[in-house]
Each structure stands twice: as C-alpha cells, then as structure tokens.
Amino acid sequence: MKDFVKLFDEIDSTTSTNEKVEALKDYFKHATPTDSMWTLLLLTGRLSKRTITSRSLSRMFLTQTHYPEWLLEECWDHVGDTAETLSLLAHSLNLCRETSSQTDTSLTAWMEEKIPNLARIKDEEKQSQSLINLWKKLTAQEIFILNKLITGAFRVGVSEKLVIRALSEVYGVPTDQIAHRLSGNLDTGEQAFERVVSQEAVAANFSQPYPFCLAHPWNERSEKNFDPKEWCIEWKYDGIRAQVIRRESHTWIWSRGEEDITETFPELTEIFTHLPEGTVIDGEILVFRNQRISSFQALQKRLGRKKVSEQILKDYPAGFMAYDCLEFNSRDIRQETLKERRKKLEKTVTKIHDSKVLLSPTIDVDTLEELNELRMKARERDAEGLMIKWWAGVYSVGRKTGNWWKYKVDPLTLDAVLLYAQSGTGRRSNLYTDYTFALWNEKKELIPFAKAYSGLDQSEIDELDAWIRRHTKEKFGPVRSVQAEHVFEIGFEGIGSSARHKSGIAVRFPRILRWRKDKKAEDADTLQSAQELLRAVNREE
Amino acid sequence: MDLIRATNEGLYCPVGDFYIDPWRPVANAIITHAHADHAHWGSRQYYSSAKCAPLLQLRLGEDLPLQTYLPSEKFPMGKTWVSFHPAGHILGSSQVRIEYGSHVWVASGDYKRTPDPSCDPFEVVPCDTFISEATFALPVYQWDRGEVTAKKILEWWQQDQERPSLLFCYALGKAQRILAELARLTDRTIYIHGALEAITNIYRHAGVKMLPTASIFDHDKGYSFKGDLILAPPSAHRSPWMKRFKEPQTAFASGWMLVRGTRRRKGYEKGFALSDHADWNELNQTIQETQAQTIFLTHGRTDVLQRYLTEQGKTVRLFQTEYDAHEEAS
Ligand SMILES: [Zn+2]
Ligand SMILES: [Zn+2]
Numbered sequence: 001m002k003d004f005v006k007l008f009d010e011i012d013s014t015t016s017t018n019e020k021v022e023a024l025k026d027y028f029k030h031a032t033p034t035d036s037m038w039t040l041l042l043l044t045g046r047l048s049k050r051t052i053t054s055r056s057l058s059r060m061f062l063t064q065t066h067y068p069e070w071l072l073e074e075c076w077d078h079v080g081d082t083a084e085t086l087s088l089l090a091h092s093l094n095l096c097r098e099t100s101s102q103t104d105t106s107l108t109a110w111m112e113e114k115i116p117n118l119a120r121i122k123d124e125e126k127q128s129q130s131l132i133n134l135w136k137k138l139t140a141q142e143i144f145i146l147n148k149l150i151t152g153a154f155r156v157g158v159s160e161k162l163v164i165r166a167l168s169e170v171y172g173v174p175t176d177q178i179a180h181r182l183s184g185n186l187d188t189g190e191q192a193f194e195r196v197v198s199q200e201a202v203a204a205n206f207s208q209p210y211p212f213c214l215a216h217p218w219n220e221r222s223e224k225n226f227d228p229k230e231w232c233i234e235w236k237y238d239g240i241r242a243q244v245i246r247r248e249s250h251t252w253i254w255s256r257g258e259e260d261i262t263e264t265f266p267e268l269t270e271i272f273t274h275l276p277e278g279t280v281i282d283g284e285i286l287v288f289r290n291q292r293i294s295s296f297q298a299l300q301k302r303l304g305r306k307k308v309s310e311q312i313l314k315d316y317p318a319g320f321m322a323y324d325c326l327e328f329n330s331r332d333i334r335q336e337t338l339k340e341r342r343k344k345l346e347k348t349v350t351k352i353h354d355s356k357v358l359l360s361p362t363i364d365v366d367t368l369e370e371l372n373e374l375r376m377k378a379r380e381r382d383a384e385g386l387m388i389k390w391w392a393g394v395y396s397v398g399r400k401t402g403n404w405w406k407y408k409v410d411p412l413t414l415d416a417v418l419l420y421a422q423s424g425t426g427r428r429s430n431l432y433t434d435y436t437f438a439l440w441n442e443k444k445e446l447i448p449f450a451k452a453y454s455g456l457d458q459s460e461i462d463e464l465d466a467w468i469r470r471h472t473k474e475k476f477g478p479v480r481s482v483q484a485e486h487v488f489e490i491g492f493e494g495i496g497s498s499a500r501h502k503s504g505i506a507v508r509f510p511r512i513l514r515w516r517k518d519k520k521a522e523d524a525d526t527l528q529s530a531q532e533l534l535r536a537v538n539r540e541e
Numbered sequence: 542m543d544l545i546r547a548t549n550e551g552l553y554c555p556v557g558d559f560y561i562d563p564w565r566p567v568a569n570a571i572i573t574h575a576h577a578d579h580a581h582w583g584s585r586q587y588y589s590s591a592k593c594a595p596l597l598q599l600r601l602g603e604d605l606p607l608q609t610y611l612p613s614e615k616f617p618m619g620k621t622w623v624s625f626h627p628a629g630h631i632l633g634s635s636q637v638r639i640e641y642g643s644h645v646w647v648a649s650g651d652y653k654r655t656p657d658p659s660c661d662p663f664e665v666v667p668c669d670t671f672i673s674e675a676t677f678a679l680p681v682y683q684w685d686r687g688e689v690t691a692k693k694i695l696e697w698w699q700q701d702q703e704r705p706s707l708l709f710c711y712a713l714g715k716a717q718r719i720l721a722e723l724a725r726l727t728d729r730t731i732y733i734h735g736a737l738e739a740i741t742n743i744y745r746h747a748g749v750k751m752l753p754t755a756s757i758f759d760h761d762k763g764y765s766f767k768g769d770l771i772l773a774p775p776s777a778h779r780s781p782w783m784k785r786f787k788e789p790q791t792a793f794a795s796g797w798m799l800v801r802g803t804r805r806r807k808g809y810e811k812g813f814a815l816s817d818h819a820d821w822n823e824l825n826q827t828i829q830e831t832q833a834q835t836i837f838l839t840h841g842r843t844d845v846l847q848r849y850l851t852e853q854g855k856t857v858r859l860f861q862t863e864y865d866a867h868e869e870a871s
Contacts (some may be wrong), residue, residue: 012801013697013811014790068852074845075681082801088799092821098689427671 002108003027004039005145006094011158019439020158024166034108037186037193040167044160046186047152051119054082054151061086061129065093078225084359091140095132099531100139108204112188115150133149181206201395209243209254210280210326210334211397217529218388218407224369232338232391233363233371235383236406237321238296239284240303240518244268244320246275247330251287255518261285265318266308271354279348281322282395288319293382296514303517322349323360323387326395334395338403339394371407378409385409412495412507414439414525414533415516417446421468422479424453432468432480433461435512437490439503440526447527449503450490455512464515487519488512505530543638544621544646545837547860552648552672552839556641557621559588561648564863571623573601573650574634576713578865588618590625592661593633595743596713612661615640629650629663630817631714632744647831648672651864653816654823655684658721659714659749661723663827671833675841676818676866677796684796684820690813691722697792697811698770705766705786709792709809712736712774714817717744719772719794719865720751732757732766734773734782757785778809796820828855840864 008536010023024043028036041047062069072085105114114134121127135143148154164182170173181196192500216222241256251272253262262269265285275281287294287302294316301316302308325345326334334340342362349359349458365371378385385408393403417436424433432455438446456464464486472480491513498506504527545554551563551570559569566583573579575596582601589597591609598605610616612635615624625635628650636649647668664794684690698706715779716737721744723731730753734740741754757771766786775793777783793809796816804812819827824846828836836855838846839862847857 016788063576068849071680071845071849073677078679079681079800084801085681088683092680092683098685 001107001110001142001145002104003031004035005142007039008145008156009141011156016166020162021166021169024158024163025170028170031079032106032108033190034188035106037188037190037196038107038111040151040163040182040193040196041186041188042154043156043158044182045155047154051115051152052150054153057086057131057147057151058082060124060131061089063124063128064132065089065095067093083151083153084144086147087140087144090135090143093352095135096138096140097136097145098139100142101137105197110149111147115146117368118150155209167197171199173197173199176371187212187430197300206247206250207245207252207260209245209252210240210395212243212256212282213395213397213404213472215387215404215406216402217532217536218386218405219532222402222405223368226371228365229369230391231365232342232389233365233374234323234360234387234389235363235378235381236385236387236408237286237293237360237382238384239286239293239299239321242283242285242320243326244272244279244281244283245327246272246277246279247327249277251275256523259518259520264302264308267313268318268320268356269319271356271526272350274352274354275348276329276351278327280325280327281345281348282324282326283320283322283360284380286319286321287316288316293319300514300517318355319356319358321360324395337392337394339391357378375407375409410491412493412533413489413491413513414449414530415487415519415523416449416490417484417524418464418482418488418520419448419484420479420481421447421464429509431461431465433465435486437486437510437540438484438524439530440524442526442528446484447503449501449505449527449530450492450507450510452488452490452510452512456515458481460515484521487521487524489514489516496536503527503530505534542644544641544644544670545648547862552860552862554618554621555804557619557623557639559623560616561637562586562864569618571618571637572597572795573628573637573648574631576631576651576653576865578863579650588616588623590627590633590635592747593635595746596633596740599739599743612664618653626664626666627661629654629657629660632717632747632749634660636664636666638668640868644669644673645671647833649674649827651676651818652826652827653684653819655687655816655820657687657718657817658725659718659744659751665827666832668831668833669827670835670837671831672837672839672860673824673828673846674818674826674864675838675843675846677816677820678824678838678842678846680821682796682799683822684799684814687722687815688725690815691719691726694719694792694794694813695723695726697790697813701790702768704772705768705789705801706784707783707789707791708770708772708794708813709775709778709791710772710815715739715794715815716750716772716774717741717749718817719815720744720754722750724750724752728752729770730755732769732771734771734777736774736777739770771787807835825849840866842866 007023007027011020014020066147076085118130121130149281164175164178167178170379178196186192246250251269253265255261289297298316302318322345323342328344375386388405388407390403396403414441419438420436421432422434424431436448437450438448441447458486468482471482471483490510492507492510494508496506497504545552550567551560552563553560557560559571560567562569562573562579563570564581568585570584570587572587575593580597580600587605587607589609591611594607594609610625612627613624615622622640624638626638628634628636630651630653636647639646645668647666649672651674652663710719720731733754791809792811792813793807794813794815796814796818797803798812799814836850836857837860839860843859850857
C-alpha cells in the first residue's frame, strides 16, 4: 500500500495537473494490475461501499484506548474528519510507527482480505484489538489512508479525466477508448484492468450489439401451430436491420452485419440521443418519403458513405421502424416474452416523439385465411410480407428457434455469397459479369447453388469488377475464385430438389435482385434455409 | 497567595513589582522571548536572558534599556528572586522563575520539548504554580522529531529540480530551525528573503550551526532558481516578491500544517508540521514534571487542557492574556 499512500500524498500536495498526471503515471507504471484496478476504482469514486462506518471506527478506538469521548469530539471538531482524527490520535498515543515498515501489504490484500476480515469480526473487543494491531504496523499517514478505505470515504483531488489521461499515456490507448471502458459496471481484478487498458478493441462492451434474432421462412409446420391469439403479426419491411444502442451517454447503430453504421445515419443518431440511458432497440432502417416507405434501392444510396451530404440527407431521409426492445433501464430483457418486451418498447419509443421513429404496428388476425389475405396486401403497405412472432417467445440468438417467422409476398429469394466470377462475352468480355453464388452448409462451407448474369447496374458492375480483380484467390482459365465477402440477394422463379447439384437444390431463372452491402458473408443464407424455402414453396403450389 | 495576576497591562507580580511580557508600556518588563506578541515596545526597563538580547535589540532598538542574565542566574526584583531558564522555543527563549519566601512560580512563556538544534533545550524547573501556554492543546497535535520533518522537506525540495522550491515559515525561530535541521542532511546554500537576514545573522553569531545562506539579490535577473530552496515569511506568499520565481512549488512549515484541512485552507501545496510550541503530550508531560499543584493557562486551547487536567485532579485556572494563540506572526 506504500505506493498508493505515496500517490495520494503526491496528488494531495500539488495543484499542478501535470504533476498529478506524472504521479499517476509513475504509479501505474509500477503497480500490479490488481492494485491498479483498485486504485482506479478508488480514485474515480467508484467504490463508495463502506465496510465499517466512521461511528463504529470511533467506537473501536474508544474501546481500546479508554479515551475520554469528549476529547475525541473536540479533536473531531478541530479536524473535521474521522479517519484523519483517528490517525492523528494513533500518532499521539504511539499506536503507529514513525517511519514506514520494511514489509508492505499490497492495496489488493488490504481491500480483498485484511479489511473484509476486520469487518467480519463479530466480537467488538476483538475487532477493536485487531484494528489497533493493524495500525501499529503503519505510519500515521498510512493509518489515515487505511481508515479512509475502511470507511469508504476515500476522496482525493484528482478528476477522472486526469486518471484517464495518465492511463492513456502509460498504456498507449486513446483516452476516449478508456473513458468508454470505464463507463459501465467495473469489476475488480487483473482481467478487469486488462480490459480497461488493452490496446486491442476488446469487446468495447458498451457499444456492442446483442446477436440478432433471425426469422425462418413460414412453412407448413408453422402453419399447423398457428393460433392467432398467440402470435404477433407485423409487416415485414425491406430495409436494413439494425440495433440502436443508447448507453453511457453514447449512441450506436449497428447493422445486422455487425457494422457500426452510426455515422451513416446522423439524423437517426441525433434522434436516438433522446433514448433513455441503458436502452437497446431492434428494428429496420428505411427511407421515409412523403408518408411512404421507399424501396431498398433508395436506401442503398445511403450505404457505404463516409460523409453524408446535405443533399443525400434531403433526398433520402432515413427513418426507423422499431419492433423490439432488448435492453430496458440498463437491463438485458431478452429472456422476457415478446409481450413484455413490446410493452417496454412502446414505453421507450413513445418517449421519443419524432415522426422518423415509428413503432412497428401489430395487426390483428383471426384466421389463417385472414393471414394469407393480409400477406397479399403487403405491397400496398410498402412491405415485402409479414413477420409472425410468438408472443410468449424470448429474443433468441440466431436462427435457433422458431419464435420468429417471415412470410414474404415473393418468398423466392436467398441471400448468397459471391464465390466465382467469369468474364462475359461480347460487349462485356473485358468485365467479370458472370457470377456464381453459394450458400453455407452445416460445416460452415460455402456450396455453390446458382449462377446469375444480370441484375446489377453498370456502376455496380464496374465496382464489382474492380473488386474481383483485387481480391482473386485463384484462377482457373477464365474463372476466378474470390474471397467470400459480398452478399447478393438472389431471386428465382422456382426451386426444387436436385441430386445432380452438390447443394441438393436447383433454382429456375436466378437473377441478382440486389447487392446486400449491409450484410457480411456470415449473414448469408444456409442450405438448410433453402430446404425450408423449398418445402414452403411446394406447399403453396 | 497569588504571586502573579493578570492585569490590563500584562501578567503582574505585585511583590516584585514587575510584569512578564507586558503588552502595554510598564516600569519593569521581564521578557521571555523576542516574538512580537511577547516583546512590546515602550517600557522603562527591560530584563531578559543574555541570548535573547540581540533579538530584542533588533526588534525594539539598539539603545533599549535592557539588563541581561545568564541561565539560572538569580537576581532580586522587589521582594522576589527571579531567574531565567531555557524554554526550548526559540533562541534565548526563557521561562521566568519567581521565588518569594517558600513560594515558587514559573511563567514559561512559549515552550517546546521537541529537540531543536537552534536553541537550548527546555529545562524542567520544579514549582508550586506553573504558567503554561496551550497553543496546540489538542491531542491530535503530536510532532515528529525535527530530523524526520527535515528529511521530508529535503525530499520535497530535491524531487523537483525543475522549479524553485519556496518554503514559507515564520522569520524568527522557524526559519533558523529549518536551516539548522537541514544542515545535518545537506550542505547546499539556501536563499532567504530579506526579512530573514538580520535574524539569521544573530543566530549565526550565537553559534547556531546552520546551512550557508544567500540573498536572492545575489543573482542577476536572469537566474531561474531552478532546484533551489528559498525561505520566506508567510507575508511574502502571493506578494509581488514571488513574481521573481517562475512556477515555484510552495510549502508552509508550521505546526498547524499537521491537519489536512488547514493545509488546504491556507492555499499552500505542501505543508510540513514543524512547530516551536509544545504538542499535547509535551504540555502534559511538562505540567507533570514541574510537580506544580496549580496550573495557569494563558493562550491557545485552554478550554480543552483545563478540562483534561481538571479530570486528572489538578487545579487549573486561566489568565486572560494578549499572547497570540496562532503562533507568532513574525
Ligand atoms: Zn513565541
Ligand atoms: Zn507566543
């Protein structure tokens, strides 16, 4: 604890911020990670838990010394602080050392063993005896610090900012990064400290989204279980799935590809600063124009931009359709039922009062027939189908359970990864325009399932061609294999099983519907989802 | 009978017809020490210890009507015999012993028991009645030995060689004690404020071993005083005099600096608890050792000490005086 006492003394006896930072740096350079963590918690006032009250500490002192109580009170009146008064009296009564002892007990040992052990002693006589025994091994100044730690009243004239600055300079981590890491519930111990000062962007836990809950295509099986009272029906919008996070006075927006798109949608970020602290909502980013929802093509104009111009903001104004709440009052509520989460979502969204953030409407349906009729009206509502969610379901991770179903108007699409490219013929012979797409199998391998030639516009073709040339893995004659990175939504007119194809399925007239820049390769569909689609389609026909 | 009583002029001894440390002009003034609250101008005849004389003359004038005596040398005053005995407070500071028939009273002025290389140690003088100060009469006040504090001062000064170190302290007694205490640890030259020069010279003439000193005007304007220690009186703190030093680190040496809150209120960065008064234990120890049955308290936390001694079975009375309870101003 000597180093900690020295640090306190140095901070306490200078008004220069530079000197304070120097003292802090010197301390953190030499301290163990666990001591550093305790120090960090103490200096930034994150430990206010008092083990023993000032009153009990005084009582212990009186029990051991038989000191007149009035005299202690006179001293307290003069000094104004119990911890200090008692340390000065320990000095006066020779219950301490004049100079520091050779052996040193670490701050961690004090905080994790010695002080808790002292607090645990039930017998008042024994407890006060132990206190005095602890004092006797320390100097008056060390006793002062110990008393402060015991009574949880530790304060010293240093701002959190200076502590962060010192850590930043010692560990070479940007100050705002440390500030972020300090803004949650901090633990004690080596690992906690490692998280604070790590140079890697370790789970910047506050900014991170939860894993997204994904939907399965609606099928026969799910239809059998359909009970209108138990299911929540919503429109399925064709936008960018996103989680909005409001924590520690910061706002983040994450796409399903776990890409931080906060900067891409400044107007939404602005609105979401009004979310209550400790909120995470799930929903869809869309372009809202003239009271309607624009097509995905409009939304694409907003993607992949570092700087968003005024013109773009005006032409393609973004909005948010909120449909789930994952964190409420800083509490992870994903294990609550959709019914409960929906109530909290409503509470949260109604607080925002902005026409750019809407609550996804729920629709009452009494029968399966009504459900199907509703689905056919989706286009009128600028939607691509229905979402069917179980009211009693939790917010599950990935596609694990069948809590969420999607029921598209045009269900014949799959998101696939570009795997091979080949140059075209004729006018396009110098460009790579023929593509092979793949889906994931259970072993996390990409299995080719369709070839497509059309669907991209010229600028997209040029962009993709340039990318293909730079990211070729192998060349087989005119064919190049490329890194698995880009996801495309592939539409087709029929799907059937096929023993001839490695994928086990064959699709008719595949075409590229759009380049899903909002998705990562991992987000593409699986062969399993293709099989589900196959079953769903065959039921319909 | 009361050999001494408090009057408007000061502590008066009727049978000896003299005052001790009177604050108004009187006929006969016996002076315990040269601090301003004890040595006032205007009396007809002054009496002091020999070592106190040069300081009194510096304060009150070269031609001061002054008679001096060696320690323990008895001299008659009226119907009493009076003698000076070292008080350990500052150079020449003395207790005044008054003997009248079988009665012995001792007026101690200001005193301390902590060893101090700049003055003679306190002598315990057995007496019936002891007149004591109570400046630091709270148990929280417990001084470290001078060398412990001196080491802290040295450390503070040495650890910042990039800035001047300004240490503020009272000009008479404290400054010279620091110079004497530090002389055991270093041989560096210390710069002193003008207000300290004459007093320091008197100490040097008296044979007190101190560090060499120099005036800040020994250097031309460009000199930075980086890494130097400068002693100055508290009145110089935040005065134009301080502008001479660029971004100095500042500290104050005084008994009051023991308490963190006081340290912060005074506006110094660092405080060193160094006092020329007795701490709580020294007061009690001294009162015990004199074997006095009756104690008079003059200034300071007389309320606390009175209650405490009364609970120990002592007879304790108070004298209203005009002695400064906040340590001497200069
Ligand atoms: Zn004095
Ligand atoms: Zn005095």
